[in-house]
Amino acid sequence: MENATIVxxxxxxxxxxxxxxxxxxxxxxxxxxxxxxxxxxxxxxPVMIEVMHYLVKRLGSNLARPKWDIxxxxxxxxxxxxxxxxxxxxxxxxxxxxxxxxxxxxxxLASMKKLSVQKICTHDKSFKQVSDIDVIDPIP
Numbered sequence: 001m002e003n004a005t006i007v008x009x010x011x012x013x014x015x016x017x018x019x020x021x022x023x024x025x026x027x028x029x030x031x032x033x034x035x036x037x038x039x040x041x042x043x044x045x046p047v048m049i050e051v052m053h054y055l056v057k058r059l060g061s062n063l064a065r066p067k068w069d070i071x072x073x074x075x076x077x078x079x080x081x082x083x084x085x086x087x088x089x090x091x092x093x094x095x096x097x098x099x100x101x102x103x104x105x106x107x108x109l110a111s112m113k114k115l116s117v118q119k120i121c122t123h124d125k126s127f128k129q130v131s132d133i134d135v136i137d138p139i140p
Contacts, residue, residue, distance in 0.1 A: 105127070
């Protein structure tokens with residue numbers, strides 16, 4: 001698995017995976033089962049916080065806790081953005097804000113750049129406007 005391709009997974013993908021009530025859940029669940037053993041998974045702290053926020057707000061802390069425990073214990077390649085990375089985030093936001101990329105999405109692009117990741121699993125259409133990444137969207 002060490003030489004496996006790295007894919008960054010966006011928060012909406014994780015949300016659809018962990019919330020069985022979303023119509024997107026079956027697509028993401030099937031896709032995740034296919035890729036889990038094939039790819040190394042990259043993530044950053046802002047994505048983890050967004051998933052945490054969604055789980056607690058949508059499901060309540062009692063239902064969210066076991067899902068959070070699974071999520072936070074996964075074997076990720078993670079980027080812990082620091083103060084020194086803010087210029088990189090600023091540059092990504094400046095370069096792609098016209099596509100619909102917002103500040104959190106810019107942190108993803110910055111993390112992908114830092115980790116040399118070219119692939120992202122997301123349902124966010126804005127990422128399709130970024131020419132140097134490959135968007136994997138399992139949702140029809």
